[in-house]
Amino acid sequence: MKxxxxxxxxxxxxxxxxxxxxxxxxxxxxxxxxPVIVGNGMSPAAALLGAGVGTLVYVLFTQKKSPVFxxxxxxxxxxxxxxxxxxxxxxAGYAGxxxxxxxAGLVYVIIAIIVKISGVAWINKVMPPVVIGPTxxxxxxxxxxxAVSDLLKGNVTGAxxxxxxxxxxxxxxxxxxxxxxIVSSTYGKKYGKLIPFIFGILGGYALAxxxxxxxxxxxxxxxxxxxxxxFAALLEDGKVTLATFLSVPDFTFTTAFKGFGEIxxxxxxxIAMAYVPVAFVVFAExxxxxxxxxxxxxxxxxEEPGLHRTLLGDGIGSLVGAFFGGCPNTTYGESVGCVxxxxxxxxxxxxxxxxxxxxxxxxxPFIAFVNSIPSCVMGGVCMALYGFIAVSGLKMVQGVDxxxxxxxxxxxxxxxxxxxxxxxxxxxxxxxxxxxxxxxxIIVNLVVSKAKED
Numbered sequence: 001m002k003x004x005x006x007x008x009x010x011x012x013x014x015x016x017x018x019x020x021x022x023x024x025x026x027x028x029x030x031x032x033x034x035p036v037i038v039g040n041g042m043s044p045a046a047a048l049l050g051a052g053v054g055t056l057v058y059v060l061f062t063q064k065k066s067p068v069f070x071x072x073x074x075x076x077x078x079x080x081x082x083x084x085x086x087x088x089x090x091x092a093g094y095a096g097x098x099x100x101x102x103x104a105g106l107v108y109v110i111i112a113i114i115v116k117i118s119g120v121a122w123i124n125k126v127m128p129p130v131v132i133g134p135t136x137x138x139x140x141x142x143x144x145x146x147a148v149s150d151l152l153k154g155n156v157t158g159a160x161x162x163x164x165x166x167x168x169x170x171x172x173x174x175x176x177x178x179x180x181x182i183v184s185s186t187y188g189k190k191y192g193k194l195i196p197f198i199f200g201i202l203g204g205y206a207l208a209x210x211x212x213x214x215x216x217x218x219x220x221x222x223x224x225x226x227x228x229x230x231f232a233a234l235l236e237d238g239k240v241t242l243a244t245f246l247s248v249p250d251f252t253f254t255t256a257f258k259g260f261g262e263i264x265x266x267x268x269x270x271i272a273m274a275y276v277p278v279a280f281v282v283f284a285e286x287x288x289x290x291x292x293x294x295x296x297x298x299x300x301x302x303e304e305p306g307l308h309r310t311l312l313g314d315g316i317g318s319l320v321g322a323f324f325g326g327c328p329n330t331t332y333g334e335s336v337g338c339v340x341x342x343x344x345x346x347x348x349x350x351x352x353x354x355x356x357x358x359x360x361x362x363x364x365p366f367i368a369f370v371n372s373i374p375s376c377v378m379g380g381v382c383m384a385l386y387g388f389i390a391v392s393g394l395k396m397v398q399g400v401d402x403x404x405x406x407x408x409x410x411x412x413x414x415x416x417x418x419x420x421x422x423x424x425x426x427x428x429x430x431x432x433x434x435x436x437x438x439x440x441x442i443i444v445n446l447v448v449s450k451a452k453e454d
Contacts, residue, residue, distance in 0.1 A: 002343065003297065003345050004193065004194060004342070004343045004344055005194075005343070005344045005345060005346040005349070006297070006345055006346070007064075007065060007066075007297055007299070007345050007346065008064070009348075010346065010348045011344075011346060011348070011349070015194070016346075016349060016352050017352060017356070018198070019194060019195065019342075019344055019349045019352070020352035020353035020355075021198065021353075021356065022194075022195050022197050022198050023069055023335060023338055023349060023350065024353050024356060024357060024360070025197060025198065025201055025370070025381075026332075026334045026335060026337070026338040026381070026385060027069050027071045027334045027335050027338075028357075029370065029373065030072065030074070030334060031044075031048055031051050031071035031072045031327075031332075032048060032370065032371070033072075034072035034073070034074060034077060035047045035325065035326060035327060037077055038077060038080045038084070038326075040084045040093060041090070042252075042325075042326050042327075043250040043251070043252075043325065043326075044367070044371075045247070045249035045361040045362075045367055046249035046250055046251050046252060046324055046326065046361065047325035047326065047327045048249075048325070048357050048360065048361045048367075049249055049251075049324050049325060049357065049362075050072075050320070050321035050322065050323070050324035050325030050326070050329070051071045051072060051321055051325070051357055052353075052354040052355065052356070052357030052361070053317075053320050053324055053354070053358060054070045054317035054318060054320050055069050055317065055350065055353070055354035055357070056351065056354045056355075057313060057317040058070050058310075058317040058331075059313070059347060059350060059351055061305075061309050061310075061316065061317075062301075062305050062309050062310055062313045064347045065299070065301065065304065065305045065347070066290070066293060066301050066305070066310060066313075066347070067297065067339055067345045067346065067350050068289070068293055068331045068332065068335050068336055068339070068350065069331075069332050069335035069350055069354065070318075070321065070329035070331055071329060071335070072328075072329060073318070073327065073328045073330035075281060075282050075285070075330065075432060076100075076104070076275065076278055076282075076327070076328045078274070078278075079100055079275045079278050080100070080326065082270065082271075082274040083097050086267055086270045086271070087262075087267065088264075088267075089259060090259075091255050091256065091258040091259030091262065092260075092262040092263060093259070094252050094256040094326065095256040095257075095259040095263055096259075096263075096267065097252055097322055097326040097327075098252065098253065098256050098319075098322055098323055099268060100271045100322070100328075101275070101318055101319045101323070101328045102319055103271065103272050103275040103279070104275045104276070104278070104279040104282075104315065104318055104328050105315040105316055105318055106315075107276055107279035107280060107283070107315070108283070108311045108312065108315025108316075109311075109312065109315055109316075111283060112307075112308040112311040112312045112315070113308070115308045115311065116306075116308040120302045120303065120306070120307050123287065123302065123307065124302075126445075126446075127287060127291075127438075127442065128445070129396045129397060129400055130400045130410050130411060131410060131414070131438070131441045131442055132287070132288060132393075133393050133394065133395075133396030133397035133400065133411075134393060134394075134397060134410075134411045134415050134418070134437075134441065135288045135393065135418070135437060135441060136288050136289075136291060136389065136390075136392055136396060137389075137391075137393030137394050137397075137415070137418075138390075138393070138418030138419065138433070138434055138437050139285070139288060139289070139292070139333050139389050139393065139434055140333065140337075140386045140387060140388070140389030140390030140392075140393065141386075141415075142419070142421070142433055142434060143382070143386040143389075144386055144387075146382065146386075147379050147383045147386055148379070149379070150174070150379030150382065151170060151171050151175075151375075151376050151379035151380065151383075152167045152171065152376070152379075153165075153170060153375035153376055154169075154208070154225035154226070154227075154374050154375065154376060155225065155226060155227035155372065155375060156226070164224045165221075165222060165223070165224055165376075166222040166223070169211055169222065169225060170225060170374070170375075170376035171376065172207075173204050173208045173225060173374060173376045173377055173380070174204065174376040174379045175380060176203060176207050176380070177200045177201065177203060177376075177377045177379075177380030177381055178200065178380040178381070178383050180200040180204070181197055181200030181380070181381060182196070182384065184199040184200065185341055185342070193343070194342050194343075196342065197342075197381055197384075200380065200381055201373065201377055201378075201381060204374075204376070204380055204381075205226070205373060205377055208226045208376070208377060209226050211223045211224075211225050212225050212226040225374050225376065226372065227372055228372060230367075230368035230369075230371040231365070231368050231369075231372065233368065234365060234368055245364055245365060246362055246363065246364065247362065247364050248362065249324075249325075249362070251324050252322065252323060252324060252325055252326040253323050275328075277426075281431050281432060281435040282330060283311075284434070285330070285432070285434055285435065285438075286310070286314055286330070286331065287302070288434070288438065289330075289331040289333065289336065290302060290307070290310055290331070291396070292333075292336055292389065292392050292393065292396075293331075293336055293339070295392060295395065295396055296336070296339055296340050297339075297345045314331065318330070333385070333386070334382070334385050335350075336389060336392075337384070337385035337386065337387075337389050338385065340388045340389075341384060341385070404453060406449075406451045409448055410441055410445045410448065413441055413444045414437045414438070414440065415437075417433070417436055417437040417440050417441075418433050418434060418436075418437035420433075422436045422437065422440075423436060424436060
């Protein structure tokens with residue numbers, strides 16, 4: 001892939017800010033929704049700040065060689081829920097979030113030390129392209145249902161909680177978003193190619209706004225797609241004040257400090273059991289993500305700066321992110337997809353996006369704008385993002401001889417297990433479909449690796 005901006009290239013300041021905002025729009029919805037799912041008063045704005053700080057930590061550990069943003073990890077949602085469920089108080093639950101992230105970070109540190117000593121040759125042997133390629137494809141394909149589901153949703157619900165907008169109109173808004181993104185990326189000039197998602201989101205948002213205005217004026221519920229309630233919350237006596245424009249997020253550590261005194265040994269054991277196994281699962285996804293990024297920038301990140309550095313950056317970045325926002329972080333496929341589509345791999349874009357995430361977490365109107373973006377619009381964007389992740393994985397298999405049955409068995413096992421949604425649950429621990437597919441692929445590959453060529 002010919003990049004417009006390579007990893008070490010630095011765009012001009014104005015362009016840099018626009019590119020960074022695009023990265024934020026790509027990752028922000030998912031990052032903000034994790035604390036909402038977990039509940040217990042967790043702050044989405046604090047999670048965004050934690051993601052920004054965690055990304056800066058990651059960039060530091062990876063020596064500015066890996067252009068990817070870290071966001072709130074969905075893999076740890078059940079672990080965070082377990083932290084609250086087993087706590088004697090809400091404050092203790094918040095303390096449990098930080099302790100859990102520390103356990104996950106410790107797993108990464110231990111693996112990083114092992115990798116530093118043993119090298120990565122064994123990983124390349126255990127996870128050759130025939131294994132890692134379809135696994136990366138599964139990362140995108142497993143999210144396809146989320147993108148399609150979002151296409152059918154608006155942001156306005158009735159008193160009974162049922163969405164008001166007609167699915168036909170929401171799909172139209174999503175498809176328009178997708179088409180604008182595609183046209184900007186393929187037919188646009190250099191600048192248009194670099195920010196297709198901003199054009200797509202703004203176009204879809206505007207169309208949803210037009211439908212909503214007509215729906216409100218004519219009292220047609222089916223046309224009400226865009227929810228302006230997040231903006232209404234900014235008003236105080238009908239005006240936007242400094243207090244409503246700027247707000248300090250409810251950081252996890254401020255509540256956690258009150259609960260550390262209530263922590264017991266048994267509770268720490270519960271936290272460890274909830275977080276440590278998941279960290280091992282996320283390790284497998286970490287490798288797949290970095291293989292994907294490596295294929296896009298045509299530099300093996302597992303070799304340089306090294307898997308031990310990416311692991312340390314991810315692990316310590318998760319701990320720092322959880323300290324502020326409660327959510328462990330992970331490399332985001334949306335960020336990787338954004339790099340692949342825009343061909344902008346500048347790590348300075350990632351750094352700027354991280355800094356903006358920290359600043360924006362204090363600016364209520366921007367958070368309100370992101371919260372007001374209809375699901376169908378983000379669904380249109382994600383169709384492109386997730387699709388590019390899947391295609392990136394399939395490209396890794398191009399050099400694999402699929403005329404050989406032994407290779408076909410490996411690829412087919414991974415694809416079917418991943419697309420079929422195979423998951424395994426042990427108590428409160430769930431091995432995701434991606435991790436299950438990867439593990440099965442590794443096992444099958446080891447079984448057939450010594451077979452003779454057909």
